[in-house]
Amino acid sequence: MGVIAARHGLDTASLEPFAGGSDVVWACGDRVVKLTDPRCSWQLAAEADWLERLAGRTSLATPRLIDMGELEGWPYLVLSLLPGRALGEFWPALPYDERRRLAADIGNFIAELHGVDPSDAPRTWPDFWTDCRERAPVRDLGDPRLPDWARPLAEEVGSFLEAEGPLDAQRHVCLHTELLDQHLFARERAGRVELCGVLDFADGRVGPAEYDFPPLADFVFRGEGDLLRTCLEAYGRPGVELNHGLARRLLAWGLSHRFGRLQRMLAAVAPSRPRTLDELATLLFGLD
Structure with missing residues (x-):
């Protein structure tokens, strides 16, 4: 170096x-x-x-x-070098009202990102998505970190994805794809924590807008579904769309995501033990 x-x-x-x-x-x-x-x-x-x-x-x-x-x-x-520190260093100690304010700020940022004109950006989505969907039904079956009680959920992934359909027949936008608590940066200003930056666009691509949201549930909101609702509202999704159907679709996106892992989703909603993927969608995304 x-x-x-x-x-x-x-x-x-x-x-x-x-x-x-x-x-x-x-x-x-x-x-x-x-x-x-x-x-x-x-x-x-x-x-x-x-x-x-x-x-x-x-x-x-x-x-x-x-x-x-x-x-x-x-x-x-x-x-x-970006100013500030990873949001994950602040998040556990923040009171609920501060987490909710930041969830709205994240939604506003995603709206800005998705509003950038993607017309001259490389288009790699079709092959990328085909590979993701082919891997998703079997990826978690052999995960040694998955507890025995969750094995039936891994076996359900294929039928769950089939029931949700193709997913990607929607507007394509500029995606980050990995909006994690280590990639969003924040700093303290005037006595409160504010978002100030975002890094790691190595997996950025043009694709359907909903692909950007499941990692937030795993890595940032961690089962606090009301924070995801706040984020989506700030992003611009009408309240009538924030329902169980969207929760199931976001879970399908998460299970198909290149870096999606069932074990991590279950850790985010622990100590709850969902019996079906439908129950996991409710616990993880909280949009019922």
Whole structure:
């Protein structure tokens, strides 16, 4: 990492690794170096494209692309360092009213993102979605983390998805696809926590708007369905649409999501033990 920092005139003495994530990411003063496996080079190229495409287009800051290159075949990006910290560092200690306010702010941001014109963005959805739907019915069957009582739910995934239909016959928009508590950034200002940025667009793509919402239920709201309702209302979904039918559809999106995992959804609604996926939709999304 020191070689990359020196190559771009960065202060090598300030290099500090970030914990977690699937990439090698180091801070270097007010810059970030993100290095990834050559087999995933397409993701860094996609992220660079999305960061340039979205710069200044939403109320939340996104990292600015400074430069990009390779080190012994390993691709990397040099980005600006976002202000603030991951929302997940604040969330557990926030009172309910603050979480609800932030849920509305997240909904407003998603509306801004989905409002960006996608007409000149790469279109990869058809093949991507076909692969997701083929994997979804069998992905959780062999998950060793899934408790025995939940095995029937994994076996139900295929019939549940079939009952919900194709899902993606709707408006296609600019998607982040991984709106997690570690990708949304916040900071304290005037005594309260405010959203200030969003990062990691490596899996950004153009696709149906509803694909962006299930990760919020898993990683941010974690079974607080009223917060998802607040988010969706701020996004612009009419209250009449916020019903059990939408909850089932969002669960179908979540089960089909590239990074969706039944085990994580069940953890979000613990200690409840849903007997069917229909019950899980109620517990996780709370739109009845």
